[in-house]
Amino acid sequence: MPTVETRRHATVSLLWVLAGGCWTVQxxxxxxxxxxxxxxxxxxxxxxxxxxxxxAVVPAWALYALLALPAIGLSVTGLAGLTGPAAELGxxxxxxxxxxxVAVAGQVLVSxxxxxxxxxxxxxxxxxxxxxxxxxxxxxGRRTTEESES
Amino acid sequence: MSNFCGSCGTPRSTPDQRFCSGCGAVLxxxxxxxxxxxxxxxxxxxxxxxxxxxVDYAVPSQLPPGDTGRRAPVGKILGIGTLVxxxxxxxxxxxxxxxPQGGAESPEAxxxxxxxxxxxxxxxxxxxxxxxxxxxxxxxxxDAAYDRLEEEGLVDGEGLSEAIEIEVDxxxxxxxxxxxxxxxxxxxxxxxxxxxxxDRLPDRLAFIAEAYPDGASRSxxxxxxLAYDLPDLNRENDRSEPFVTVVKIxxxxxxxxxxxxxxxxxxxxxxxxxxxxxxxxxxxDELAEAPDPIVADEPxxxxxxxxxxxxxxxVSELLANLPADQVAALRPYARTLEDTxxxxxxxFEVSVSDLEVDTEDAxxxxxxxxxxxxxxxxxxxxxxxxxxxxxxxxxGLCFTASTSYDSDQECLDxxxxxxxxxxxxxxxxxxxxxxxxxxxxATAAAYARTVIDSAPSSLVDELVxxxxxxxxxxxxxxxxxxxxxxx
Numbered sequence: 001m002p003t004v005e006t007r008r009h010a011t012v013s014l015l016w017v018l019a020g021g022c023w024t025v026q027x028x029x030x031x032x033x034x035x036x037x038x039x040x041x042x043x044x045x046x047x048x049x050x051x052x053x054x055x056a057v058v059p060a061w062a063l064y065a066l067l068a069l070p071a072i073g074l075s076v077t078g079l080a081g082l083t084g085p086a087a088e089l090g091x092x093x094x095x096x097x098x099x100x101x102v103a104v105a106g107q108v109l110v111s112x113x114x115x116x117x118x119x120x121x122x123x124x125x126x127x128x129x130x131x132x133x134x135x136x137x138x139x140x141g142r143r144t145t146e147e148s149e150s
Numbered sequence: 151m152s153n154f155c156g157s158c159g160t161p162r163s164t165p166d167q168r169f170c171s172g173c174g175a176v177l178x179x180x181x182x183x184x185x186x187x188x189x190x191x192x193x194x195x196x197x198x199x200x201x202x203x204x205v206d207y208a209v210p211s212q213l214p215p216g217d218t219g220r221r222a223p224v225g226k227i228l229g230i231g232t233l234v235x236x237x238x239x240x241x242x243x244x245x246x247x248x249x250p251q252g253g254a255e256s257p258e259a260x261x262x263x264x265x266x267x268x269x270x271x272x273x274x275x276x277x278x279x280x281x282x283x284x285x286x287x288x289x290x291x292x293d294a295a296y297d298r299l300e301e302e303g304l305v306d307g308e309g310l311s312e313a314i315e316i317e318v319d320x321x322x323x324x325x326x327x328x329x330x331x332x333x334x335x336x337x338x339x340x341x342x343x344x345x346x347x348x349d350r351l352p353d354r355l356a357f358i359a360e361a362y363p364d365g366a367s368r369s370x371x372x373x374x375x376l377a378y379d380l381p382d383l384n385r386e387n388d389r390s391e392p393f394v395t396v397v398k399i400x401x402x403x404x405x406x407x408x409x410x411x412x413x414x415x416x417x418x419x420x421x422x423x424x425x426x427x428x429x430x431x432x433x434x435d436e437l438a439e440a441p442d443p444i445v446a447d448e449p450x451x452x453x454x455x456x457x458x459x460x461x462x463x464x465v466s467e468l469l470a471n472l473p474a475d476q477v478a479a480l481r482p483y484a485r486t487l488e489d490t491x492x493x494x495x496x497x498f499e500v501s502v503s504d505l506e507v508d509t510e511d512a513x514x515x516x517x518x519x520x521x522x523x524x525x526x527x528x529x530x531x532x533x534x535x536x537x538x539x540x541x542x543x544x545x546g547l548c549f550t551a552s553t554s555y556d557s558d559q560e561c562l563d564x565x566x567x568x569x570x571x572x573x574x575x576x577x578x579x580x581x582x583x584x585x586x587x588x589x590x591x592a593t594a595a596a597y598a599r600t601v602i603d604s605a606p607s608s609l610v611d612e613l614v615x616x617x618x619x620x621x622x623x624x625x626x627x628x629x630x631x632x633x634x635x636x637x
Contacts, residue, residue: 006224006225009224009225009228010224010228013228017232020236020239024239027243027246028246033270034271034315035270035271035272036273036274037272037274038270038275039266039269039275040272043246043247044278047278048277048278050247053282053289054273054274054277055289055290055514067247070243073239074236074239074240075236077232077236077239078233078235078236078237080228080232080236081231081233082229082233083229
């Protein structure tokens with residue numbers, strides 16, 4: 001039977017994997033229900049930016065901004081199963097950065113209006129919530145371990 | 151045997167510690183004495199369970215006795231599993247981003263996705279579905295138009311108008327294959343609903359909200375609505391069927407604006423007996439076969455090259471003088487047009503002379519060529535008809551047009567220049583293969599952008615007043631820029 005610590009480690013890892021998955025999959029979904037990215041995905045935006053077709057509508061740095069969230073998502077997924085303080089710190093830093101990106105994108109693209117938020121936006125929000133849950137679970141697990149050690 | 155954990159390097163705190171306090175891995179036996187102990191057969195039954203010290207993880211309790219020195223398998227599986235998952239995900243994302251293929255997977259999917267993008271007022275989605283060669287500069291126009299409308303208080307929010315909502319349902323299409331790289335997608339069925347929310351109208355259009363405080367909606371048959379304004383191409387006095395021509399480029403299907411227009415013109419000749427008239431049918435395989443570009447060594451030679459192609463009566467050569475991806479949808483019709491002109495014994499002769507130009511870099515591989523002075527002349531020959539000839543002299547903003555019978559000069563005066571912002575005659579050239587080609591789309595976009603940026607607010611005011619008089623249930627009308635009530 002897996003121990004409490006194993007189960008805790010697996011649960012936290014699963015939360016990070018799900019969060020990373022949400023932030024990766026949102027790349028393929030429309031972010032809004034009206035206007036830019038209502039019928040197109042961030043991936044379509046990336047392709048058009050690379051082809052130079054929408055230079056005037058979207059600034060060039062947006063290419064990196066559009067790819068940042070899935071890159072963070074993939075990174076936290078990769079770090080999800082690793083142990084040790086460095087991996088944990090990496091996950092938390094990337095998770096917070098991703099959550100900030102989601103907040104900024106929510107303001108820029110949908111002005112935090114639920115009726116204007118598309119599946120990509122909702123999925124990104126779910127990813128941010130899962131990151132919060134993973135961080136809380138990690139902190140709680142660490143405290144429990146420290147208490148049992150003392 | 152080591153005093154440190156073999157997995158993470160955490161030092162052993164007591165000699166008899168069995169599990170690492172850092173990562174939970176099973177620790178090897180305590181450091182060996184000077185001589186190895188004699189072999190003792192393992193006890194028949196495992197030792198009674200002893201609770202591990204608080205600092206030790208309990209993971210190894212599931213390990214069989216003697217499985218010392220190995221890390222807990224659950225942690226290892228998780229670590230490797232998530233890394234593999236991340237790498238696989240990175241591969242999928244990289245493939246999706248870097249693969250050259252854009253557009254849609256089928257002709258009807260291209261039209262469906264284009265319609266969905268237009269309805270959702272999504273410029274990214276719409277541009278993604280249009281032939282990339284035909285949308286250069288369109289993004290700048292969209293941006294300029296949006297900024298101007300916002301400046302005039304006519305749009306608000308992310309979409310072109312937050313207040314208007316369009317829905318289309320039950321779309322169905324017939325696909326007529328024109329070749330491996332082109333298809334005509336005919337809309338055969340569909341419903342639409344257009345509605346607006348008065349609360350979301352920009353302040354400047356508040357009069358519409360006052361006229362329709364509860365909003366309004368309109369719905370109906372999309373095919374009928376679109377066909378109403380279309381010409382009766384087959385001249386059978388029946389319902390025209392809205393269609394869009396789509397082209398296949400690099401494996402993806404795209405809507406082609408140029409292709410649709412040209413196909414519309416040629417649709418009139420669908421039942422034409424090409425053999426009888428010795429006119430070859432359009433060759434849609436030409437779409438995928440771009441000819442070697444013909445470029446001018448110097449910017450001022452561009453017009454001369456085009457004149458040479460016209461004088462040759464070679465439409466393919468004429469198209470080879472223009473950006474290949476931009477005119478791809480026109481290439482299939484080149485031989486048909488050549489044969490049609492030949493069949494009717496029509497020939498052209500044009501010339502460009504006295505050319506004085508200034509050039510400046512317009513960025514993105516484009517060059518703006520301002521024509522200070524030029525003389526263009528042309529003659530049309532048709533068997534059995536009089537020879538028509540004429541000329542156009544450009545001198546700054548003055549144009550002198552002459553025919554065999556008369557001559558007329560027009561100059562763009564200060565008012566026209568102020569209203570349109572056009573203060574010179576210019577062409578946009580594209581750098582291609584160390585030479586230059588005329589870029590018709592970029593030229594048109596540059597003129598349009600100049601007009602959008604420069605049009606005076608008074609023109610917009612007049613437009614708004616016209617809308618106001620239309621919306622008003624009274625018999626109001628606009629007179630000299632003022633809304634007059636007839637009461």
